[in-house]
Amino acid sequence: MPSRRAPPLVIASLVCSCYSGASGTGEGDATTGAAATGGEGTGADTAADTTGEPVDCTSTQSPGAPVPMRRLTALQVQRTVAEILGVSTPLEVDDEKLFTFKSNVSSAVDFAGARGYLDFAEATVLATDRSTCAEPTEACTAWLFDDIGRRLFRRPLTPGERLGYGELFAAGSAEEGGGPEGARWVLEAMLQSPSFLYMDEVARPDGYLDDHSMAARLALTLWGANPDAVLLDRAAAGELSTPEQVQAEAARLLADPRSTGGLTDFVDQWLRLERLNDPDARPDLEALGAETLVAMRAEPVQLLSLMLAQQGDITTLFTSSETATSPLLAPLYGADIVEAGTTTMLDPTHRAGLLTLPGVMAALSHAEGTSPTLRGFNVLANVLCTPPPPPPPGVSVTLPEIGPDATTRERLEAHFSDPSCASCHAPMDGMGFTFESLDWLGRHRDEEHGKPIDDASTFPLDGVDVTVKGPVELAAALADSGTAPTCIARQWTSYAAGTPDKEATACLIEQLAADAREPDGLRAMLLGLVASDWYRMAPEVAP
Amino acid sequence: MKTPRITSRRAFLGGSIAAGSALSLFPWLRAAAAPASPRLLLFFTPHGTVWDQWRPVGGEADFALSPILEPLAAHRDRMVIVDGVQLDVGTEYYIPHTYTMPLLWTGSPIDTSTAEFCREDHGQCFGWNTGVSVDQFIASQLAGPPTPYGSIELGLGCGGLHPATRMIYTAPAMPRSPLDSPELAFSTLFGGINPDQLQAEKDARRRASVLDRVVADFGERRATLSAADKLRLDAHSDSIRELELTLTAVCEAPAAPAGVDSQTAIDRQSDLMAAALGCGLSRVASMQVRIADNDNTLYPWLGLTEGGHHTMSHDSSAGSQATLAGLYRWYAERFAYLLDRLAATPDADGRSVLDNTLVIWGSELGRAWDHDISNVPFVFAGATDVLRGGRYLSGSPIVHGRVLVSACHAMGLVDVEQYGSLDTGVGPLPGLFL
Numbered sequence: 001m002p003s004r005r006a007p008p009l010v011i012a013s014l015v016c017s018c019y020s021g022a023s024g025t026g027e028g029d030a031t032t033g034a035a036a037t038g039g040e041g042t043g044a045d046t047a048a049d050t051t052g053e054p055v056d057c058t059s060t061q062s063p064g065a066p067v068p069m070r071r072l073t074a075l076q077v078q079r080t081v082a083e084i085l086g087v088s089t090p091l092e093v094d095d096e097k098l099f100t101f102k103s104n105v106s107s108a109v110d111f112a113g114a115r116g117y118l119d120f121a122e123a124t125v126l127a128t129d130r131s132t133c134a135e136p137t138e139a140c141t142a143w144l145f146d147d148i149g150r151r152l153f154r155r156p157l158t159p160g161e162r163l164g165y166g167e168l169f170a171a172g173s174a175e176e177g178g179g180p181e182g183a184r185w186v187l188e189a190m191l192q193s194p195s196f197l198y199m200d201e202v203a204r205p206d207g208y209l210d211d212h213s214m215a216a217r218l219a220l221t222l223w224g225a226n227p228d229a230v231l232l233d234r235a236a237a238g239e240l241s242t243p244e245q246v247q248a249e250a251a252r253l254l255a256d257p258r259s260t261g262g263l264t265d266f267v268d269q270w271l272r273l274e275r276l277n278d279p280d281a282r283p284d285l286e287a288l289g290a291e292t293l294v295a296m297r298a299e300p301v302q303l304l305s306l307m308l309a310q311q312g313d314i315t316t317l318f319t320s321s322e323t324a325t326s327p328l329l330a331p332l333y334g335a336d337i338v339e340a341g342t343t344t345m346l347d348p349t350h351r352a353g354l355l356t357l358p359g360v361m362a363a364l365s366h367a368e369g370t371s372p373t374l375r376g377f378n379v380l381a382n383v384l385c386t387p388p389p390p391p392p393p394g395v396s397v398t399l400p401e402i403g404p405d406a407t408t409r410e411r412l413e414a415h416f417s418d419p420s421c422a423s424c425h426a427p428m429d430g431m432g433f434t435f436e437s438l439d440w441l442g443r444h445r446d447e448e449h450g451k452p453i454d455d456a457s458t459f460p461l462d463g464v465d466v467t468v469k470g471p472v473e474l475a476a477a478l479a480d481s482g483t484a485p486t487c488i489a490r491q492w493t494s495y496a497a498g499t500p501d502k503e504a505t506a507c508l509i510e511q512l513a514a515d516a517r518e519p520d521g522l523r524a525m526l527l528g529l530v531a532s533d534w535y536r537m538a539p540e541v542a543p
Numbered sequence: 544m545k546t547p548r549i550t551s552r553r554a555f556l557g558g559s560i561a562a563g564s565a566l567s568l569f570p571w572l573r574a575a576a577a578p579a580s581p582r583l584l585l586f587f588t589p590h591g592t593v594w595d596q597w598r599p600v601g602g603e604a605d606f607a608l609s610p611i612l613e614p615l616a617a618h619r620d621r622m623v624i625v626d627g628v629q630l631d632v633g634t635e636y637y638i639p640h641t642y643t644m645p646l647l648w649t650g651s652p653i654d655t656s657t658a659e660f661c662r663e664d665h666g667q668c669f670g671w672n673t674g675v676s677v678d679q680f681i682a683s684q685l686a687g688p689p690t691p692y693g694s695i696e697l698g699l700g701c702g703g704l705h706p707a708t709r710m711i712y713t714a715p716a717m718p719r720s721p722l723d724s725p726e727l728a729f730s731t732l733f734g735g736i737n738p739d740q741l742q743a744e745k746d747a748r749r750r751a752s753v754l755d756r757v758v759a760d761f762g763e764r765r766a767t768l769s770a771a772d773k774l775r776l777d778a779h780s781d782s783i784r785e786l787e788l789t790l791t792a793v794c795e796a797p798a799a800p801a802g803v804d805s806q807t808a809i810d811r812q813s814d815l816m817a818a819a820l821g822c823g824l825s826r827v828a829s830m831q832v833r834i835a836d837n838d839n840t841l842y843p844w845l846g847l848t849e850g851g852h853h854t855m856s857h858d859s860s861a862g863s864q865a866t867l868a869g870l871y872r873w874y875a876e877r878f879a880y881l882l883d884r885l886a887a888t889p890d891a892d893g894r895s896v897l898d899n900t901l902v903i904w905g906s907e908l909g910r911a912w913d914h915d916i917s918n919v920p921f922v923f924a925g926a927t928d929v930l931r932g933g934r935y936l937s938g939s940p941i942v943h944g945r946v947l948v949s950a951c952h953a954m955g956l957v958d959v960e961q962y963g964s965l966d967t968g969v970g971p972l973p974g975l976f977l
Contacts, residue, residue, distance in 0.1 A: 021918075024953055060774075068769065068772055069766065069768060069769075069772040069775070069776075088949065092723075092727055094702075094703050094704045095703050095704060095706070095718055096704040096705065097703045097705055098659050098660050098661065099636055099661045100707075101662070102703070104704075106659040106660075106670070106671065106716060107671065107704050107716060107717065107718055107775070108716075108717055108774070108775040108776075108779050108782070109778070109779040109782050110713070110717070110719045110720055110777030110778070110782050111693075111719065111782050111785050111786060112696070112720040112722055112731075112791075113720065113779075113782065114720070114779070114782040114783050114785070114786040115731050115786055115789075117603050117729075118731070118750075118786060118790075142751060153571065155765075158762055158763055160762075161763055162758070164756055164759055164760075165756065168752060168753070168756045171752050172749065172752070175748075175749070184749075184750060185749055185753055187752045188753045189754075189757050191851075192753070192754070192757045192780065193756075193760040193781075194757075194760055194776060195763060195764065196762050197758050198763050198764075198776075200764050200766045201763050203767070204768075272786065277946075279805075280700060280805055280840040280841060281837075281839050281840065281841060281842065281851055282878075283841060283879070313970060320853075332921065343953040366849055366851075367841060367848070367849060369849060380665070381663060385663075387663040387664040388664065389665070389666070390664050390665055391857070393858075395855070395912075395913075396858060396859035396860070396912055397658065397858050398858045398859055398860040398863070399858075440748050475709040500661055519928060
């Protein structure tokens with residue numbers, strides 16, 4: 001058994017609560033499509049989603065994640081090129097959002113995509129310093145092929161590529177402009193090459209990915225960009241072959257500042273922060289200014305990085321009143337900033353962890369109004385992995401008119417009198433009400449329309465009714481819940497593998513969630529996944 | 544059903560232009576010298592309509608335009624309003640908005656045998672489309688000299704790749720993305736050519752060599768690929784070849800779009816669409832305004848200031864429905880502006896582009912608040928040689944395939960009798976054509 005887990009007794013005694021098939025994402029099997037013909041899922045009791053059928057876990061072994069060939073996301077391409085060529089250029093090519101996370105596995109590059117890559121390549125290369133190729137020397141060839149080419153393609157160029165790109169260089173050099181023109185032709189082609197744009201994953205005879213494929217996966221997951229030369233050297237030396245080697249290298253990548261890239265892709269998509277930059281949906285946010293919006297959107301990943309640096313466990317993500325905020329956000333925090341130094345201490349009666357950050361609260365609001373529904377839905381979907389079903393067909397969302405001075409909560413509670421609404425909205429909005437002391441920009445507030453904020457609420461959590469007052473108590477309840485760590489381990493697994501987690505990962509995820517509760521557990525969760533079979537093995541390719 | 548290749552009823556003058564250096568570099572110029580060709584333009588706005596404000600009052604010819612459609616009055620004589628087209632989702636389960644977007648122009652259901660996409664709240668996974676959208680089918684069948692672009696797709700706010708955000712498909716699981724902003728559309732359609740002829744020829748040489756190398760790299764992959772992944776790479780390689788044809792297409796560029804914002808962007812795309820069709824860049828095109836699942840755009844200038852379009856569309860109260868009717872009237876104004884631009888653009892035959900273009904306006908739903916698809920509003924316009932304008936056609940449920948077959952007939956593919964795997968009828972919409 002190749003599992004790296006040291007204490008087999010712990011594994012043997014672990015019993016997983018595997019989520020039910022009706023809960024959706026987890027069960028989509030790309031080859032059989034078994035989930036697609038299942039029951040409606042509507043009307044399902046959300047509690048059933050969390051109980052499921054228990055499975056005895058004796059190991060975290062699994063097959064390789066069944067992920068098709070991945071095309072890099074636009075951000076992965078841009079980060080990689082910025083690092084390798086030192087040029088930042090816009091890239092207008094769409095990504096697929098299959099589930100929570102972006103993963104380009106199902107469609108092809110069409111005309112608009114091909115044109116987007118062409119424009120990106122031409123603008124980037126025009127701005128690139130190509131003076132190394134002023135003379136067509138060996139230094140130029142080494143730069144183009146052994147340095148830039150290898151880092152773009154995530155492996156050494158094949159003999160065929162060296163020949164073909166050599167001919168392209170010669171043809172370009174024969175034009176006006178000489179060597180730098182030749183380099184321009186070569187770099188434009190490399191930036192549009194499928195060898196750069198797609199992960200090219202090769203399995204060893206034992207089913208695990210070869211070292212270069214492993215290096216690419218690690219860097220794209222943890223940095224959101226291609227491997228650096230050090231990592232490629234390790235791959236060439238065969239030093240990414242065992243789970244211990246992979247985990248040690250992943251620890252290096254995670255400790256590197258470039259891990260901000262990969263962790264941003266994870267946190268940003270997990271928490272739906274793209275809503276902060278959607279002026280059609282949130283025209284009110286533009287008034288904050290572009291820099292403040294960037295700071296709001298960056299703070300959640302900065303908090304994760306801070307908790308990693310402090311060797312935090314998963315509960316600290318929900319409970320920390322220390323953050324790594326930008327001074328630009330001080331006006332939003334107002335009196336909630338207790339002490340500002342290298343990090344910022346926030347009022348622990350108002351703020352706790354990721355969910356109360358201004359960026360998260362603002363993303364889960366409407367223009368100039370909070371949305372307890374959106375907030376409750378996103379806690380249920382993103383933190384507990386139990387999204388409520390959609391409204392039944394034909395229901396009208398008309399809220400009763402109860403006067404202009406009604407609070408957001410009063411307006412929503414008025415429609416709970418309709419039992420068909422209340423069955424889902426009472427638990428969902430009920431959870432959202434606890435955030436009412438944080439407004440649509442994430443600022444603390446004590447009243448709305450002159451009425452005091454009521455942020456005490458009762459709702460089911462892990463199948464039991466709990467009563468909490470305010471977002472800090474909610475965060476504590478989530479930190480204590482059995483479900484949240486499992487859900488976050490699922491989210492990380494789905495992000496890293498590029499495909500929704502499946503039944504086969506249930507035991508792995510329970511192990512990751514258990515590790516995440518220990519000291520330094522966040523790091524253990526992130527690194528535990530990359531050492532797993534699910535991550536290290538190649539998918540079985542359909543004939 | 545899919546018919547074999549059909550001979551066009553029109554003749555083309557391929558090869559009659561004297562070959563010069565510009566023509567050898569830009570062979571597509573031949574197409575511009577051909578007589579005006581019939582064209583197709585599909586237009587999409589999301590989330591259906593408000594029926595009591597959309598439905599005209601009166602008979603087939605003596606009707607009064609409704610509040611929503613009133614902005615189209617100037618085009619009444621070259622327009623057919625169709626009331627009664629029914630969509631059949633064709634799957635056991637129905638995720639509203641999402642499942643009808645890939646159905647709208649393909650007439651074929653979304654793929655529920657694969658499961659790339661998952662909706663946790665519905666407990667459902669699904670894949671892409673199963674059919675080819677009718678515009679792409681037509682583009683693949685057209686005879687005559689090739690145009691630089693097989694088809695042109697413009698859009699606004701169409702988001703990332705997802706079945707709920709794409710309506711144009713070249714094959715199963717092969718969406719075709721729109722150029723999603725006027726700036727991008729302008730630079731793509733009109734900005735790729737250096738006005739300096741010598742420099743343009745140098746660029747063309749470089750791009751040809753570079754793209755040849757890129758295509759060669761598709762053969763250098765190490766991984767063992769699945770059949771589906773091979774198809775994806777083949778399609779990418781084909782897209783690069785398609786790109787090469789467009790890179791030498793020279794048009795007299797219209798003015799660059801200026802003052803673009805949410806309120807003006809659709810009209811600026813219409814300007815570019817009219818210029819592109821008038822220049823002969825393509826005979827098949829589409830415009831997509833926003834997405835099917837879910838458009839939560841705010842329209843403050845129309846009083847839609849909170850929640851967003853989709854959220855409000857589920858509110859059946861009179862006040863919200865009135866605001867929505869105002870939005871759909873605003874969409875009609877945008878559609879009218881598109882027709883205005885096409886009518887103001889001269890075509891090769893001395894008439895207008897609109898005279899030679901069938902424009903079809905559709906949506907993924909009939910009525911949003913209860914996700915009804917038993918009646919989805921359609922408007923046909925232009926194509927004055929074939930369309931029997933000035934009509935309001937209403938009927939008992941009209942099978943959606945009639946709309947798609949009508950598009951084929953207007954484009955000369957008169958042997959097509961059915962379109963899409965869900966079509967249960969035959970022929971074009973009765974009463975649509977002269």
